[in-house]
Amino acid sequence: MSSRLEFRGLSRAFGQAEVLHEVSLTVEPSRCVALLGASGSGKSTLLRIAAGLDDPSSGQVLVDGSDLDGVPSEERGLALVFQKPLLFPHLNVVDNVAFSARMTGQSRKAARRHAMAYLELVHLSDLARRSAGCLSGGQEQRVALARALARNPRILLLDEPFSSLDSRLRDDMYSLVEDIRAELAPTIVLVTHDRREASILADSIAVLDEGRILQHGPVAQLHYQPATLAVNRILGGLNALSGRVTGGIHQSVFGRVPVQPGMVDGPAFLVMRQEAIRIVVTGEGTAVGSVTGLKSLGAHTLVRTEVTGDHGPSGTLTIDVAGEPDVTMGQVVGLKPVNDSGWAVTR
Amino acid sequence: MSRGPGSPATTGRSVLFALPAVLPVLAVLGVSLTAAVLQSLGLMPFIGPPDLSFEAWTGNTGELFRATGLSLYIAATATVFSVCIGFLIAAYVLAMPRMGRIVAALSAATIPIPHVIGAGAIGLLLSDSGFLERLLGMPDAFPVLVGGPWWIAAITEYAWKESAFVALVVLGSIARSVGELCDAAATLGATATQRILRVVLPLAMPSLAVSAVIVFVYTLGSYEAVWLLGPTSPEPLPVRAVRLFGSVDLAARPQAMATALVSVAVGAAAILAGILVLRRVRGFR
Amino acid sequence: MIPTLQPASASMRRTLPGGTPMRMVLGLLLVGWILLPLVPVLLWSVAGSWFAPAVLPSSYSLQGFSALATADAARAAASSLCLGAGVAVTATPLGYLGAIAARELPALPGRVVELVLLAPLAIPPFALVMGVNVALLRLSTPPFAGVVLVLAVTALPYTAFMFRSALATYDHRFEEVARSLGATTSQTARHVRLPLLAGATARAFFLAFLVGWGDYITTLLIGGGQLLTLPMLLGSAASATGNEQLTAALSLAIIVPPLVLLAALTLPASRNRRK
Incomplete structure (x- = not known):
């Protein structure tokens, strides 16, 4: 189910301000790339463009070599986990996870059965019937993750999904992501401002600063062989x-x-x-x-x-x-x- | 204030705060309902000695039932149109960045317009050889809207005023969250229509239900539009009550009170039903 | 009054089914729905003669407005203004007190206070007035005071609701921060609570004013024709035929002042928000 994602010369300007400048980046199938940058470096915009929620000013997004220009979000087959869990308040936990299956026209029963498998993956099958509003922060984000995975996405986009959790919960989530990678091997693009998180989760890190990619390489390379002083500073x-x-x-x-x-x-x-x-x-x-x-x-x-x-x-x-x-x-x-x-x- | 809710000192002061607001309401409501009941039973006559009589309730039940049915028809139809159009306005405002802002401002600007003016305006628009008929080139088949058998002008007036109210309530309750949730739904494969029906509509459901109850009860008891835009007969509850109340025949007073009390009862029943439905809606959230 | 709008997100924009033409048509239909009833009012207010089937008046004049320049109309405008102000001045502070009490009382009495404050919404205004009228007559209350009392009770649900929703989002800790920074109770009230609730107060006052300014049925039934207000003039003009110019001019005289007030209240706020 994993695909290759490629950004080619992607730029995005809001009025005068250019948030992304000629960004080119390739994520190989089943790999996890972390986009590391401070807030305002344009990293979330890049994910929104990949998901089809925002349009680039110029450049292309390619999945397995085909251009996604003009393809609406719902047909892209990419799942995005947002910084906020954004669980639908009118649905309970299992129906949130079953949402994408219901959208493809499956019966409520089949969609729920499918969803339960993903709730088990995130160890929350006990809370399936609970209202979405009665979960803790960590549980909410797990449900959001399960909901995204239940879509069988070709690519999983994670937009700082763990930033509002405390450090212990965050470590739990890291091991959960590792389990998911071992089991489903999706292609993952993770946006984060936390270099520790990037190093733990990703195979390679792309450092984004003021809308430009400064360096993209394996975790160790970024730490010990930075391309510039800025990369060295951003990696601590x-x-x-x-x-x-x-x-x-x-x-x-x-x-x-x-x-x-x-x-x-x-x-x-x-x-x-x-x-x-x-x-x-x-x-x-x-x-x-x-x-x-x-x-x-x-x-x-x-x-x-x-x-x-x-x-x-x-x-x-x-x-x-x-x-x-x-x-x-x-x-x-x-x-x-x-x-x-x-x-x-x-x- | 800083001691937080619940402490005895705060509670004592809060009761003191509550009194000036609660007492006038209780006094006016209590006096009004009691006096209405007493008058409807002949126990509080304008002149002469009190004389218990159920004549106002039993004397002309057919007319009372007809008035109730007519009022229910007008209120229900107006509520359905207000809720549908109001939701449409809200969805449009949320979806369109520029044009939506204009529609939102225009819609909100109609809220301060009193119903008596709305009724006057709808009269000028829909009456026989009114503005709409002229716009359409005076077709022969133009129906009787003002004073016609289906109360279309009155219902239009309510729908016009109350759809703006529904839109305002819905926007106030979902505008903050709906954009992000629609983004999430889109990345989960929901198409445009599915996002409207499976995300925006259920999110708006509680506020739609609340505003539907308010619109229903309001239109049920509203006088101006049905009086100005309806036919002289049959009469809905408010028109009947006001006519009897103003009648020179003082014997009509008890009947006026009975009519008023029926509309109070119907309104209360509608509110109870609304609360039950809302419980259901909230329960499934 | 206009809720804070987030900029429409891209997928929300694509959420309206149909393409750009469909959306254009829907937008025009909605604008038409909102504005169409007001077009004949505007045209009639400046029409001289306007006979069917002409779509536009054949001549224009200000006869509708000049018919307003009478002593009766001026008196009616003054009574309407007094009525609006009287209702607002009464219902706004009472709504505030009620909302505070409902928030601070323990759960059950708080709920009771809330229900009592909402109860007038459930009673049709004409029914409320008919019952209470006898008592007002027996106590020989002057009509103006009686109308203000009944309308203030009618307006209380709105003012209390405005304060209730403002207090629901009002973070109590602002006052605690102020106290910890050395503000006294009265300083906290003046410099923290007052400015933070100013918007809600303005909205509550405006709504209560409208209840008095635009009322028809309560004035009719309690005033019994003695209390002449602008809506009363409009009611008699609109119920008779051949008074289109006067009806239209009166309508504008009633609509425009609150709209100007609304614009004055909302425009600076939304401009600040955009900055």
């Missing part, structure tokens, strides 16, 4: 040291770090995730920094250090340390990258 990277690349080596206060092949000589930033640096005894590291800040994240601590050296202007490096670090403010520590090579970007 805290470190970018300015310096210079000469002959494949980046030189900065952090020392000489071999970077990816193909980097042209010139000024560049060394991008190094806070999780990929270790604090070591002075002398064992490639650089030396003095601790200027400690910030607890609970089980983790962010250690801010001021790094000075001979090879460039001083800079700040933040290191994510598991547990309580054995350092004090002002202490001078050695810093060492986890990997021998680094990643440089020019902008």
Whole structure:
């Protein structure tokens, strides 16, 4: 039941403001792509266009190679789960899930039988007869998910469906999505502003900023090999040291770090995730920094250090340390990258 | 206020608040209904000693029944048209961004127009050689609408005024949620017609039911349009009551009161039926 | 009065069956339905002579309006205005008190108060008046006061409902926030509750005013011809034939002032909303 979804040069302007600019993105069958971006980055508009609820100013949406232009929403075979559950208040839980089957003309009985299977999938078959208004937030969103899946959609579009749930419920929903992927293997496009959610659920992440796709790639690539400083920032990277690349080596206060092949000589930033640096005894590291800040994240601590050296202007490096670090403010520590090579970007 | 509902101090003050609003209503309603019952039984005559008599109730039952049936016909027909047209207006307003705004504003603007004016306007429009007949080129087959046997002009007046009311009530209750729910329905495969019938209509059902009851009870007891636009005979309840009430023959007073009480009873029955239906509608939600 | 409209969503727009021509036709039909009864009123109000089968008047004049420039008409306008204002000034605060009480009382008495406030809707106005008339006569209440009393009771359901729905969406916590920011009870009432309920108050006042301004049957039965208002003039003009110009001019004289008031109340609000 899964299909290939492709956006080709999609733009959307509301009056003067362009919310999407020449967006091109391909989602392979049964894959899950997360569109990651801040609010107002145009990501929900992209889903609404895919679902046929909004029209692009230019560009195409293709499913399995065929253009959907002019095809009304109800004939697209895509299901959209909205940020709000939007359960029909005049129908009970099972009739909400049975809605799409009823629309295709099936009898109430057959539609309900079909719906029950999907309610079981989201572990809510006990509440089938309950009124849609008497559910908790998490249950409502599960019903919405079941209702979308009961349509047997070629593609499942998720528009921040978990953003209003608390963190524990959200983790439950993540494992539910995993079950669904294992069982039904739909093609999924997930829109989110939460990079953790994107990383947990998606095979690949497309970073959307001000209506443009900055980078699309596997989760690890986005984290460790961002295309730009903006991508690094959006994915939570805290470190970018300015310096210079000469002959494949980046030189900065952090020392000489071999970077990816193909980097042209010139000024560049060394991008190094806070999780990929270790604090070591002075002398064992490639650089030396003095601790200027400690910030607890609970089980983790962010250690801010001021790094000075001979090879460039001083800079700040933040290191994510598991547990309580054995350092004090002002202490001078050695810093060492986890990997021998680094990643440089020019902008 | 900050102590929240239910605490004894708040309750005491709330009772004090309720009195000035509740007392006049109870006084006027109580006095009115009691006096009407007493007068209909001859116990509260305008002149002379009280004299218990059921003459007003039993004397001319045929005419009373006819008036009741006629009033029910007019109110029911007017309610059906108001509800259908009102829903149509609401659906159009929700669906069309620009034109809908204009229709909504025009429709809301007719709400402050008193019924007596609506009746006058419909009279000018539908009467014999009125504006509509002139627009249509004075066809020979133009039916008698004002003062005709089917009370068409009066029903049109009610439908015209009350459809705007129904549209306003429906819009007020569903405008906020209906757009998103229609989006959701569309992505679930519902066609345009299905979205109207399976989403918009059921969502509007409670407000349609409530407004239908209000329109029915209102048209049942409304005087102006049936008086101005109906034939002189037969008479619906309000016209009969007002004629008897104003009659120089003081013996007609008890009959006027009986007629008025019948319309109160029919209205109350309609409200009870409406509440039962609403319970059903709410229950299946 | 006009409910807040969300911009029609794309699929809602496609929700009307039929194509663009069908929608155009439906739109025109609805506009026609709403406006058509008012067209002959407008034409007759400025018509000189207008004989069938002419679709438009053959000559125009202001005779309808000039017939309004009499002492009787001026007195009627003044009584209508006083009646509207009297009903509004009475029914608006009472509706507010009733709505507050219904909200704050425990469930059962609250429900009773609500039912009592809605009860006048269930009684046909003519029936209400006929019964109460005897009592008003025995107490020799002046007709004007009697009409205001009965109409205020008729208007109470509307004003109470307006405040009730405003209070239902009114978040009580605004007042708690104000108190926690150091506002006294009276400051909270003046700076928080009053502005937040101003819209509902205006709507309630407007509706109650209309009940008095446009009333026909109550004035007829209680006033017994002594209390002359604009609708009374209209009633006698419309029930006789050959008075089309006067009927039309009177209709406009009754419709236009509230419409201007309505526009003044709603237009600034909707403009703000659009911003």
